[in-house]
Amino acid sequence: MSTLYSTTAIILSRRDFRESDRWYTALTPEYGKIEFVARGGHKSLAKLTPHLEMIAEVELLLVHGRQYQIIAGVERHHSFFGLHEHLNQLTLAHNALHLVDVATKPMERDPVLYELLQDWLEFLCATESISNERAGFLLGSFMLKLMDVCGYRPELKLCLSCHKLIEPQNYHWHALRGGVVCHSCSLANQQAWFSARSISDDTLKLIRFALREPFSSQTRPHLKGEHIESFHEVLESFIISHFPIIPSVSLRTACAV
Ligand SMILES: [Zn+2]
Known part of the structure; x- marks a missing residue:
């Protein structure tokens, strides 16, 4: 891996880190789960953040810093817009991202897992109405497939x-x-x-x-x-x-x- 590289990714989690930075995890088809920091002290964070906060497939530009990977740029490939209009779909998407995050270790490449997550988000976008009972069953189905992949x-x-x-x-x-x-x-x-x-x-x-x-x-x-x-x-x-x-x-x- 060169010092500066780019990769397609779906952001899994985000949290505040140090005083003004943010810590992210993301799933990529090439490298598995990766972790990186967005530096709050830089003016660019305001530009990067909107792309990193939505559930979306993005292209990340990353730099290997001394301790962490730092994000240098981000472009949105595909926003799963349909997701954000329905509460059950959004809940299912967030739960799946969390489950993938806790089920994986960084830098273990798994294109099948990436495809599973992509399929799931596409499916949620394309599905109009999901009852609470159906949502529970669907998350169960995602969990079974996730465990199979793992x-x-x-x-x-x-x-x-x-x-x-x-x-x-x-x-x-x-x-x-x-x-x-x-x-x-x-x-x-x-x-x-x-x-x-x-x-x-x-x-x-x-x-x-x-x-x-x-x-x-x-x-x-x-x-x-x-x-x-x-x-x-x-x-x-x-x-x-x-x-x-x-x-x-x-x-x-x-x-x-
Ligand atoms: Zn038997």
Whole structure:
């Protein structure tokens, strides 16, 4: 990497830093997550800030300073304008940016993750109306796909113990081991599978759908009260067991706007 370089990026987080500077994190297709500082003492900050505060895809011009990377310029590529007109869409976008921020370490290149975030923001822009219940389900779908990209794909088809296809209504969910275990395996070693819990076929189908299908299809499934309740319980147990940082609010609460 040369001293001065440019990269496409989506800003993930921002916070005040030292007296008048701001600290940013951003996701890039080339370098993964990067961190940089915008120097408040420079007149240019006023020009840079509006582009760094919106949810947008931007082109950053960065300089390697002695301690930090410093931003020298920014141009907006693509503003996800549709997002800013709807509160639920905006909430979903901010939550996803936060989840990506806490799930990633700096300088680990991952173009698939960048594409996932781009897809998500495009989808939110293109979707007119999202109910609170649907928002909770959508964020669950984003979370499952994010965990998949980060290497925590839940096992939803084969028994974790005997690796055979599970049969309808004949399995349990084990959050810590990250998937399903067939009934006979859990009976055969009750101590090992002590915390396995039963879930319905409909809940499992909903989780599989949320993980497998693109965001554009996630507005289709009918969200029946008990299944969506159980969907969130399973997902939350999975997040607590495997996500690097436990989000301060549950996915459901995050969307209760
Ligand atoms: Zn088994």
